[in-house]
Amino acid sequence: MSKGTYSLTTPIYYVNAAPHLGTAYTTIAADVVARYQRMNGFDVAFVTGMDEHGQKVADTAAERGMEPQAWCDSMEPAFRDAWDMLDITYTDFVRTTEPRQARSVQEFWQSIYDAGYLYKGTYEGWYCVHEETYYAESDLEKDEEGAFICPDCKRPVQLMSSGEENWFFKLSEFQEKLLAFYEENPGFIRPETRKNEIVSFVSRGLRDLSISRSTFDWGVPLPFDEGHVAYVWADALIAYLTGIGYADPERPGQFESFWPMNYHFVGKDIIRFHCVIWPAMLMAAGLPITHCVFGHGFLLTKGEKMSKSKGNALKPSDLVGVFGVDAYRYYFMSDVQFGHDGSISMERMVQVYNNELANTWGNLVSRVMNMTKKYFDGKVPAKCEGAADNPLRELAEALYAKYDVALAEVDFTSAADLVQELAQRANRYIEETEPFKLAKDESKADELSCVMYNLLETIRIVALYMAPFMPNTSAEVFSRLSLGDITDIADIEALSVWGLLPEGNAIEVGDPLFPRLDVDNLPDFE
Numbered sequence: 081m082s083k084g085t086y087s088l089t090t091p092i093y094y095v096n097a098a099p100h101l102g103t104a105y106t107t108i109a110a111d112v113v114a115r116y117q118r119m120n121g122f123d124v125a126f127v128t129g130m131d132e133h134g135q136k137v138a139d140t141a142a143e144r145g146m147e148p149q150a151w152c153d154s155m156e157p158a159f160r161d162a163w164d165m166l167d168i169t170y171t172d173f174v175r176t177t178e179p180r181q182a183r184s185v186q187e188f189w190q191s192i193y194d195a196g197y198l199y200k201g202t203y204e205g206w207y208c209v210h211e212e213t214y215y216a217e218s219d220l221e222k223d224e225e226g227a228f229i230c231p232d233c234k235r236p237v238q239l240m241s242s243g244e245e246n247w248f249f250k251l252s253e254f255q256e257k258l259l260a261f262y263e264e265n266p267g268f269i270r271p272e273t274r275k276n277e278i279v280s281f282v283s284r285g286l287r288d289l290s291i292s293r294s295t296f297d298w299g300v301p302l303p304f305d306e307g308h309v310a311y312v313w314a315d316a317l318i319a320y321l322t323g324i325g326y327a328d329p330e331r332p333g334q335f336e337s338f339w340p341m342n343y344h345f346v347g348k349d350i351i352r353f354h355c356v357i358w359p360a361m362l363m364a365a366g367l368p369i370t371h372c373v374f375g376h377g378f379l380l381t382k383g384e385k386m387s388k389s390k391g392n393a394l395k396p397s398d399l400v401g402v403f404g405v406d407a408y409r410y411y412f413m414s415d416v417q418f419g420h421d422g423s424i425s426m427e428r429m430v431q432v433y434n435n436e437l438a439n440t441w442g443n444l445v446s447r448v449m450n451m452t453k454k455y456f457d458g459k460v461p462a463k464c465e466g467a468a469d470n471p472l473r474e475l476a477e478a479l480y481a482k483y484d485v486a487l488a489e490v491d492f493t494s495a496a497d498l499v500q501e502l503a504q505r506a507n508r509y510i511e512e513t514e515p516f517k518l519a520k521d522e523s524k525a526d527e528l529s530c531v532m533y534n535l536l537e538t539i540r541i542v543a544l545y546m547a548p549f550m551p552n553t554s555a556e557v558f559s560r561l562s563l564g565d566i567t568d569i570a571d572i573e574a575l576s577v578w579g580l581l582p583e584g585n586a587i588e589v590g591d592p593l594f595p596r597l598d599v600d601n602l603p604d605f606e
């Protein structure tokens with residue numbers, strides 16, 4: 081029986097560049113949660129997509145001599161293929177140029193217009209096309225010649241004036257309401273450091289936000305003034321709603337059951353949009369607010385933010401080619417604490433791969449499967465009765481409660497560590513019990529059977545809890561234990577009960593799950 085609904089999103093990614101390690105990072109994090117909560121009995125909605133409107137995308141298309149729509153269409157396979165390669169189980173992929181998105185955007189802004197939160201005025205100020213963001217002059221930096229540049233991406237900013245009329249959202253009216261909301265919902269912005277940053281930003285006062293443009297038409301026309309298209313952020317955020325059926329007559333009841341969402345996962349550079357503008361928009365539209373915006377850190381290579389424009393962006397496919405998709409997912413989720421910046425390097429990736437995957441998890445599976453083949457003709461032996469002194473059982477039975485809390489809090493590192501700990505304990509248990517010696521003494525047959533059952537059962541449970549991180553390897557281990565399809569599991573807690581591995585199941589030894597890698601023998605991507 082379903083425990084209810086669980087919903088989360090990645091950002092809706094700009095189409096001006098193909099997915100890179102940074103965008104893949106957020107998407108894998110969301111996928112680990114989506115997979116786990118499905119195994120945990122929830123009905124999951126997991127929304128991702130492409131942000132296709134706005135000046136930046138229009139400019140990129142023009143540089144390539146293409147129509148914007150044709151450019152966006154040409155980028156869709158890059159995203160879909162990357163997410164397929166990384167085994168991402170999104171439930172909806174929203175393109176902001178789809179008709180259903182236009183319908184959502186129009187219905188959403190019409191409701192805010194009707195509620196009296198919009199007015200027409202002129203905007204005079206600075207805009208960075210790369211960031212698609214308005215800046216106050218006091219926030220700008222200067223280049224060597226003294227010209228204003230964007231404080232985030234350091235590119236030149238544009239002065240927007242020319243008396244262009246815009247629609248404005250009365251964001252300034254929401255200052256007190258937002259501060260009260262943060263106070264009452266301390267878990268809304270995480271981690272804590274980002275919350276402090278947002279609270280102090282809002283406390284300094286908010287200016288109304290221009291939400292429309294009339295100087296170009298690459299966007300969704302506003303229903304109450306068709307000569308204006310929605311500002312790209314006033315469009316893309318609403319894709320979160322579209323992805324769960326908002327304003328969609330073909331998906332009745334879906335929006336109501338999945339909104340508000342559990343999480344928006346975003347990088348720390350876009351938290352103001354998600355923690356200030358977005359909740360104010362939702363308040364104005366009379367909708368409840370997502371439970372948590374989690375602003376994760378940046379992946380750094382050699383101390384710098386990785387980005388395509390800096391030329392230090394490795395492609396996910398480069399790393400998947402060397403490590404395989406499961407090890408790739410595992411590394412980023414276990415080694416980079418979600419919420420903090422994390423330095424990544426090939427050397428460190430090889431180290432984690434060899435220690436935690438090849439030597440611990442992979443080695444455990446190989447040793448135990450080989451011994452089962454040798455001593456029990458490749459069949460799961462009888463479990464022992466009254467196994468009070470079984471350290472593996474004790475650890476395995478305590479796992480669900482701790483792991484569930486860790487993943488509910490999106491502490492991926494702790495969740496992965498808990499499973500690692502069980503695999504490590506099992507390797508130590510082999511050293512302690514010495515099954516290879518027991519096998520030489522016929523009077524120890526019961527003891528040997530007991531030890532081997534405990535090890536095989538531990539492998540089953542480790543595979544269960546590794547599955548959200550490393551779905552392919554866990555499916556493979558389940559198959560080697562003659563167990564059913566791991567992707568069908570919807571009650572991980574019930575399946576964590578000790579002793580469920582059936583006696584007599586045929587086991588398969590198979591190839592090493594994670595062949596060791598030699599750090600001196602890797603391709604150079606620099």
Ligand code: MSP
Nearest residue numbers: 091092093094102103131316317346347378379386
């Ligand atoms: N289109 C907007 C989001 C709209 S959501 C309604 C956008 N798109 S983006 O393609 O630029 O998204 C980038 C996302 O990837 C951001 O969350 C950003 O923080 C993240 N990353 C980009 N480079 C990154 C790293 N080097 N490391 C980790 N994540 C980083 O913003």
